[in-house]
Amino acid sequence: MSVQPHITAAIGAPRAINIKFPAGNQVGESGKPIQQRKLLTEALESIFKIKSANTILQSPYKWRRFPIIEEPVFIGESSGPTHPEAMPIGPALDELSKKITIYMQWLQEKIQCENKSPTPNEPYLSGLSTQLERCTDLLELIDSDVLDQYREILNTIATLELRGQGRFV
């Protein structure tokens, strides 16, 4: 199971499944067994779909937007990198994603409403649709490039902290 498909592809692997989740979370969010079980089961099942070497399948799931709502139950504590300035970036991105999703639902309702009208206002409809497309693109950006950059920032901070303690990494 890969989270960096460009590395997996360049190195060469018989088969892989890529998921747009952060490194360390390939099999899901912490404390969410239903999500983890679903991801693991589907990954194992999809192995049987691959018929040629060097094939990487793309999982359809998006980080923090899993279709099943589940309250996390934690079973341990972390002593991992916890830079106070960096850690809020993740929740801030999640919050932004939520707001965009809510806005998209509102746009969809407006479009449906306008479509039902006996005399739909075409320029208004077109404007709403454009905004919906822009929101979709923005969500995709957060899921891929922004998440990658965030991951890089956290990894670099972890490295710097250890270097600061005199430990080479």
Add this chain to the structure above:
Amino acid sequence: MTSEYTTWDFTKEENVKFETWIDRINQIHTGNSDLRNNDVYLTIPQKRLSACKVGLFTTGGVHLKSDTPFDVDSEHGDPSYRIVDMNANSTDLMITHTHYNHVEADKDINCIFPIDRLRELEDQGIIGEIAPYSYNIMGFNPDPSELINKTAPTLADKYSADGVDLLFMTCG
């Protein structure tokens, strides 16, 4: 939902992304060696998933708390492996790895090493059985020569001797 899994393509942009990453790694780490698999083979599973003995492997630095941690202070990495008895309690496991953010996995090891989830799949009959041991490594190895020539063949032999039909691997 598995029907919604599509094929990922290695585009020109992805290639540039990889080369940029390799350049950065070469600048940061001395003794880095860019080794790739020239020959990649695919073995088609001969059994149904419900009849397979499934093994677990991670490069995420997962080991028993009672075991010796991986050497994360060496600039050359650590190509050794740690054995995990798959009957172990998931709370008896820990991560020693400084090259990815494992804050979430520290709270719940199943994020990267789904040992509890595999047990549930075995109970539900989705998989046949769980392999008795997991042999894990820590992924930071700037020069993977020893990993390729010594550790990997050893681990392949061990999983094979344990009768593993299908090995689920996560990276770190």
